[in-house]
Amino acid sequence: MSTPSAIQENTTERIAILDTREPDAVREALKEHGAIVIRAGGAVSDFEELSNELITPMVHHSTSTTVERDVVNRDGTTSTVNKGMDYIPLHREGSYAPGCPDLLMLYCVKPADMNGPDDTGGQTTLCDGVELLNALSPKVRKFVEDAILRWSWSAPPERWMAALGAGTQDAAIERLNLLNGRLAPWEQLEAKFEGDTLHGVFQTLCVIPTKWGNRRSFCNSLLIYHYRQATDFYPKHMYVPTMGDGQPFPADMLEEISNLANERTHSTHWRAKDILIFDNSRYMHGRTGFTDTSRQIFVRMGYVKRES
Ligand SMILES: [Fe+2]
Structure with missing residues (x-):
């Protein structure tokens, strides 16, 4: 079970929010909800530390050139998300090939600037495929x-x-x-x-x-x-x-x-230092289009480690 004091269902964001990076609490919340946001501050190194606890990270084939993504760590397992600024429809990461990642973990370095309160640009979107089915x-x-x-x-x-x-x-x-x-x-x-x-x-x-x-x-x-x-x-x-x-x-x-799916797709409402984690076998993800070139989201993905 998740730690009651550490998790809240956010009705606006329709996603469980966790205020701790404690790995056991994160694992339990993921099993229960399939997608969570961790809103606990922390640097990229904290994000990488947590991901190393949860997954064996993989290198995404699109980091093979700098056209689609930039690598941001030494072994290529942390990278920028897709560099385009266009709307990206829902998908399951890597589902067209063997070795599809179990989990995706995203870290918000900087959300897109909003042009007014109704601007929803640059949000990562999620749709629960169980609910959709x-x-x-x-x-x-x-x-x-x-x-x-x-x-x-x-x-x-x-x-x-x-x-x-x-x-x-x-x-x-x-x-x-x-x-x-x-x-x-x-x-x-x-x-x-x-x-x-x-x-x-x-x-x-x-x-x-x-x-x-x-x-x-x-x-x-x-x-x-x-x-x-x-x-x-x-x-x-x-x-x-x-x-x-x-x-x-x-x-x-x-x-x-x-x-x-569109009726059931919701946004992350990114804040700087947020970590988004989701089960890539349950949630499809995408993004809304945006114009702010300073938006920066990093991603790691990989295979869930066995719990010891
Ligand atoms: Fe993706």
Whole structure:
């Protein structure tokens, strides 16, 4: 159970707020709520210390160049969030490939300046995929619960090297074999090199079990793929989803899902030094567009450490 004195349900922000970085309290709150904000002050080093307690951090493939993100620590496990300033639709981080992170942890160095009290620019957004699934019409719910997604992608050398931590194709294949042995029962991976580009097809489910609580969640990256424009910061052509039979996801169903998701999407209301943590198997995340170039949010992501 969470520590009653340390947590409050904020009705404006619709997210549990914790006033401590004590790892056991954070773990318990995450298991219960799936997403929390820690509002306890602290520097980037405190954020990294907490994340090292909770997760084995990974390097995101998009840090392989400085186009999409900047790395801010020595081993590349802390980086800026996506550099664009556009609205980002909801998605599950890394859901198109094996080794998807369990948790995402964000640290607010500086929120976007607000142009008036109604300005909602630069907020990280969250949508509970469990709640969303329950809100779908019976027809769409049945469809997504049975749906298989296949993500086809191609990774140039800098990207597969960063994602796999491999300097050669042989090392990459070794790492892929390791990942293949760790796939969830509903996942499949086929990958091969053509020249120096790694091509892959990753099969997964549209609705997945949550990390904690044995719930089922509509948690995937269909919405970002279909509703975000390609930019320098979003190489959309690199990952293309289809249904298991190769057909595109039905547009009418996606529209219903998008509308219901938008009604259930809420903002973080960032304050400097806030830490946002969420279960990447339950909550989809995105961001509102903004214009303040001084907004700065750092991110770490990775795999939950076993509790000793
Ligand atoms: Fe993301």
